[in-house]
Structures are given as structure tokens and as C-alpha cells.
Amino acid sequence: MSGKVGIVIVSHSVKIAEGVYDLIAQVMENVPVATAGGTDDGEIGTSMEKIQQAMKAADQGAGVLFFYDLGSAKMRTEMVLEVNDIENAYIAERVPLVEGTYLAAVESNMGKSIEQIKEAIMKYQLPHM
Amino acid sequence: MSIITVEQAIAWMKKINEKMQENKDQLTALDQAIGDGDHGINMARGFEAVVEKIEDTDYDSVSDVFKSAAMTLMAKVGGASGPLYGTAFLKMSVTTQGKEVGSSQFQQAIRAASAGIQSRGQADFGEKTLYDVWYQVADFLEEEVVDQWGGIVEVCQATIEDTREMIATKGRASYLKERSIGKVDPGSMSSFYIFESLADVLDWSYS
Numbered sequence: 001m002s003g004k005v006g007i008v009i010v011s012h013s014v015k016i017a018e019g020v021y022d023l024i025a026q027v028m029e030n031v032p033v034a035t036a037g038g039t040d041d042g043e044i045g046t047s048m049e050k051i052q053q054a055m056k057a058a059d060q061g062a063g064v065l066f067f068y069d070l071g072s073a074k075m076r077t078e079m080v081l082e083v084n085d086i087e088n089a090y091i092a093e094r095v096p097l098v099e100g101t102y103l104a105a106v107e108s109n110m111g112k113s114i115e116q117i118k119e120a121i122m123k124y125q126l127p128h129m
Numbered sequence: 130m131s132i133i134t135v136e137q138a139i140a141w142m143k144k145i146n147e148k149m150q151e152n153k154d155q156l157t158a159l160d161q162a163i164g165d166g167d168h169g170i171n172m173a174r175g176f177e178a179v180v181e182k183i184e185d186t187d188y189d190s191v192s193d194v195f196k197s198a199a200m201t202l203m204a205k206v207g208g209a210s211g212p213l214y215g216t217a218f219l220k221m222s223v224t225t226q227g228k229e230v231g232s233s234q235f236q237q238a239i240r241a242a243s244a245g246i247q248s249r250g251q252a253d254f255g256e257k258t259l260y261d262v263w264y265q266v267a268d269f270l271e272e273e274v275v276d277q278w279g280g281i282v283e284v285c286q287a288t289i290e291d292t293r294e295m296i297a298t299k300g301r302a303s304y305l306k307e308r309s310i311g312k313v314d315p316g317s318m319s320s321f322y323i324f325e326s327l328a329d330v331l332d333w334s335y336s
Contacts, residue, residue, distance in 0.1 A: 039207040043207060044165075044167075044207070045167075045207020045208060046207065047207075048203060048204060049204070070301070071209055071250075071299075071300055071301075072208055072209035072211070072212060075209060075212035075213070075249055075250070076203075076211070076212050078212075078249070079203060079212055079215070079216075
């Protein structure tokens with residue numbers, strides 16, 4: 001296994017995605033984090049194209065974790081995973097975006113495996129989201 | 130015997146687009162009441178792009194028309210309706226692939242679309258979503274003989290009326306809890322226009 005676990009931030013808002021990125025940039029050195037915020041036109045919404053690009057940018061071969069904000073961000077991420085052949089890609093189901101991404105960045109920075117990170121972030125899982 | 134031809138599938142998409150443009154403000158108003166207010170714009174923009182794509186392409190199967198619609202809606206519609214309707218048309222495309230679309234293929238296609246919406250949206254029946262409409266239409270088509278299929282318009286209307294008094298538990302509307310009671314779900318309304326367009330375009334009375 002090579003590289004660190006990648007993180008993709010999927011948000012309806014360009015600013016939220018960038019803001020979360022800025023926040024976690026403080027606790028990581030070379031974790032592959034990519035953002036997919038907003039639609040192709042930068043409007044509120046999500047874009048399969050952006051999610052796909054972010055997935056490629058975050059994939060170093062150690063797996064990729066996707067964090068999302070509202071429901072349709074998750075639906076679009078699922079569709080990207082269905083049409084792309086990528087190993088070890090998981091959606092952080094019902095895990096709050098800020099807390100989950102932050103913890104995953106810390107863990108990935110320590111060189112943890114995707115299985116370990118998945119387990120760690122589950123403490124934040126909400127009953128509904 | 131085919132129940133929907135390539136030309137009719139194309140005409141269906143064009144009719145949906147007309148209705149989405151005509152009713153854009155109504156869908157937006159419904160969505161402003163219990164959602165994020167972009168459903169009218171999303172549907173109008175999405176089906177306009179579907180028609181542009183279809184007019185640029187030659188088709189020799191109904192399945193390919195549905196596939197174009199699916200891919201375009203997924204790419205162009207920013208809200209949850211993009212993945213949901215995209216999945217619906219993709220399932221219809223897969224179900225009708227390589228086949229002439231007779232009544233049983235069409236029943237299967239709508240059932241597959243309904244199941245696709247359910248799984249994509251993780252919705253159950255009676256949660257005040259567009260899944261309610263697709264599920265009821267799928268049931269209706271399986272229960273009725275073809276020359277009664279024009280009744281889908283009433284089935285959709287009845288479903289929308291039934292769900293009006295429900296509490297939404299999915300999507301943006303779920304944040305409003307009981308304040309969603311008495312409001313029509315915008316996705317159910319746009320699904321109504323999709324099926325009303327189908328009834329407009331197809332000659333259901335063939336035997």
C-alpha cells in the first residue's frame with residue numbers, strides 16, 4: 001500500500017468545501033484532500049464532474065473517504081462510485097462534514113489505514129442526516 | 130407489439146420539457162414552501178438540456194433516448210432531482226435495452242425506475258416524496274389493461290392529494306416536520322407532469 005488515505009469534501013457550497021479544507025489544512029502535512037463544492041457553474045448544488053475530479057486528485061492508492069453535507073451530495077457521490085472503478089472508496093455515511101473530515105485528516109496524517117479511519121469517524125455518526 | 134416507439138419517446142421528452150417550462154414558477158413556489166426553492170429552475174433547465182441533447186442525436190432505440198435523458202439530468206440538475214430522475218431514466222434505459230418496448234417491457238421499466246428511485250433516495254412509500262407517485266404508477270400499470278393506462282393521470286393526482294396531509298421525513302422538507310403538512314411535495318408534482326406528458330403523447334387505446 002502506498003500513500004495516505006485520501007479525503008474528498010463534497011458540499012453544496014463552494015465556500016463550505018473550501019472553508020472545511022482551510023480548517024483541516026492546519027492539522028495535516030501531505031494528506032491528499034480534494035474538494036467538490038457547488039455545481040459546475042459554482043452555484044449551490046453538487047456536480048458529478050467535480051466529485052470525479054476530486055476523487056482522482058485524492059487517490060494515492062490507499063483509499064478515499066468521501067464526506068458530504070446534505071442528501072443529494074451523497075446521492076451524486078454514490079453515482080460517481082458506481083460508474084468509476086476505484087478500490088477502497090467509501091462514503092462516510094451520516095458523519096458530520098466538519099468533525100468527520102477533521103478527524104479523518106488527523107488520522108490519515110498519522111498514516112492510519114482506511115479501515116482504521118472508517119472506524120474512528122463512526123463515533124460521529126448521526127441517527128439521521 | 131410496441132407500446133412506445135423511438136419517435137414517441139422523443140415526443141415524451143419534448144412534452145415534459147414544455148410542461149416544466151410552463152410550470153416552472155409553480156414548482157418553484159411549492160419548493161419555496163417546504164424545500165430550497167430551486168425545483169422549478171432545476172427541472173426546467175434539466176429538461177431543456179435533455180431536448181437539446183436529443184435534437185442533436187439520431188436514435189434507433191427507445192432505450193438510447195432514455196439513456197440520453199438520464200445522463201443529461203444527472204449532469205445538469207443540481208438538486209436531489211438530478212440523481213433521482215437520472216436514476217429513474219437510467220433504469221428504464223437498462224430495462225428496455227435491445228428490445229422493442231411492449232406493454233410488459235414498459236411495466237418492467239417503470240417498476241425498475243421506481244425501485245431505482247427508492248434505493249437512490251432511501252425512501253419508503255408514504256414519506257411524501259416523488260417515490261410515492263412512481264410506486265403507485267408502477268402498481269397501476271401492472272394492474273390495468275393497456276387501454277386503461279390513460280388513468281395514470283388520475284393515479285398521480287390522487288397520490289399527490291393523499292400525500293399532501295403527510296409529514297415529510299425525507300429531504301429538505303423533513304427539517305420542517307409538521308409544517309410540511311398541507312403542502313404538496315414539489316418532486317411529486319414534477320413527476321405528475323412527467324406522467325401527464327406520457328399520457329398526452331401515447332395512444333393508450335391500441336389493442
